[in-house]
Amino acid sequence: MARNVLVFAEIRGGHLRNVTLEALAAARKIAEGGEVAAAVFGAKATEHLGVLARHGADRVYVVNGDLEPYRTECYTQAARQVIEQARPDVILMGHTGIGKDLAPRLAARLDMGLVSDVTDVAVEGGEVIFTRPIYAGKAFQRRKFAGGPIFATIRPNNIPMNEPDPAKKAARIDVSAEIKDLGTVVREVVRKTAGGVDLTEARIVVSGGRGVKSADGFKPLRELAEVLGAAVGASRGACDAGYCDYAMQIGQTGKVVTPDLYIACGISGAIQHVAGMSNSKVIVAINKDPEAPIFSIADYGIVGDLFEVVPLLTEEFRKALAESQ
Amino acid sequence: MNILVLLKQTFDTEEKIVLKDGQIQEDGVKFVINPYDEYAVEEAVRLKEKFGGEVTTVTVGPARSESAIRTALAMGADKAILVEYEGEADECVIAKLIAAAVKDQTFDVVLGGNMAVDSGAGQVAVRVAEIMGIPNVSAITKLEIGGDTAMVERDAEGDAEVIEVRLPFLATAQQGLNEPRYPSLPGIMKAKKKPLAIVKPEDLGLAEEELKPKTRVCGLSLPPKKQGAAKILTGDLADQAKQLVELLRHEAKVV
Secondary structure, three states, X not given: OOOOEEEEOOEEOOEEOHHHHHHHHHHHHHHOOOOEEEEEEOHHHHHHHHHHHHOOOOEEEEXXXXXXXXXXXXXXXXXXXXXXXXXXXXXXEEOOHHHHHHHHHHHHHOOOOOEEEEOEEEEEOOEEEEEEEEHHHOEEEEEEEOOOOEEEEEOOOOOOOOXXXXXXXXXXXXXXXXXXXXXXXXXXXXXXXXXXXXXXXXXXXXXXXXXXXXXXXXXXXXXXXXXXXXXXXXXHHHHHOOOOOHHHEEXXXXXXXXXXXXXXXXXXXXXXXXXXXXXXXXXXXXXXXXOOHHHHOOOEEEEOXXXXXXXXXXXXXXXXXXXXX | OEEEEEOOEEEOOOOOXXXXXXXEOOOXXXXXXXXXXXXXXXXXXXXXXXXXXXXXXXXXXXXXXXXXXXXXXXXXXXXXXXXXXXXXXXXXXXXXHHHHHOOOOOOOEEEEEOOOOOOOOOOHHHHHHHHHOOXXXXXXXXXXXXXXXXXXXXXXXXXXXXXXXXXOEEXXXXXXXXXXXXXXXXXXHHHOOOOEEEEOHHHOOOOHHHHOOOEEEEEEEOOOOOOOOOEEOOOOHHHHHHHHHHHHHHOOOOO
8 A cells, every 4th residue: 555654854953864865765664655745844945855755755845934943832733734735644753852742743633543663664464563672671562543643652772774876966945834823932052062972872882880980980981882882871870970961861761762782881680771772783781790791681791890891892903893884 | 830641550560471371371461651751751750849730640551550550649739630441442542532531631742652562653743733723842851941842852753943933832751851750658648539431432522433443453473583592602702702703794695
């Protein structure tokens, strides 16, 4: 059954987010020969038309209006106007900071069902089936729609993006969104992540637990992360002890990450932490205690003091990566 | 100040998940207030202590939810509503039930958790704000109310946004908002006598159509088990570091 799919694209720091391209891959699968459209918001949208087309968009809605910075109400109104024009059977967006906030608001306004935080999409017997983690990945749930339009948010880093097709073009449609009655005003944005890699989208995560012993103890982890282009995370133990900001917390409370490589440094492996990272593709554990439960879910382990091991690793990676360039 | 808190009971985060006959087993499981909702309760009680007023909690869930509700009452909430619901509801239905259960009351602030640690969807609170026709601010780490506006700090993927919002509004609590208190013994004693209204979904005046879930669960599974234990490296640490880099680059091929 051909379906028309609309993907809401997201730009962060001037770049189109990977999850948008992953959502386009999911869209092509669900469309089954139907049309895939993307909607991109704001003045910088035009730069990204080519990438959206090459990754599967047949048409791109470029939405202009008072859309900067992100506010729930203005995006909800603009998104609704695009949906009214595009009339999609399926709506997809990333399960990002914006997606988590916008999708439920939009779904409620349109009285739609919504499946959040999807890690896999399949079409089985003509039905679209979404797989999503529950209990932060301790289990998985399959969900489908009882009828009516389909709406889902896609977790970053799980659905592989399609190979870009260099010859593909997309039609451009301009939409001027009318925005009113916002109710909220953004007074200030404090960038705490300047230069850093976003935790939920990172391909490699270097994470510290109570074993880092202090805020300064994260320094060797940051150095390793820099060499690897990785994001730095933490366990609840490290956050509760005040070594780092809660924004870095990985676990059932905190963020759930599924990178290609997760390097756990001085993390014992409490169940609530493991829930947030156990679906990483490859897990490395570095811990002084050979009995630490983290070793039971790791692929590779080094028993030793992280303050000795991590700088050695940083040096080895630096050498190895320099040689391969 | 009238404050509403959306409250869910969840498994303790240290619990493992066991499936039997395709269902999640609840036998012997320790239940708690959803940790994010606990921040919301704490923040609501602090607002009440500062400005006066009343804190109401509202829950959609099975009868066992009462233990979590009593904990919230022991922390300082004044009264509670439980919409007793045993069947399969999706977020859309739950939000409608919550909004319907409190539709005759007015609130200055509505607080909920950023997500529930079981379903992890984070939809219900935001949907409730939409149905109530009030703005929402998600994942807040700081809340200060002055007159009829609030200054809210929210976690935007690690960055902090400072947002001004008019009352009434709904906000969802992120970690770091506060340190929830432990209920005191007198608090626990008092909580037993605080009013808990138990209502049935069909008594809330919603059309039958509105109580029909728009999405359905069609399968549950556990994640695939890791094959065997970790390859524990040996040798001196410098040598192990060298081996690990080699393995990650050429065996696992992730760097």
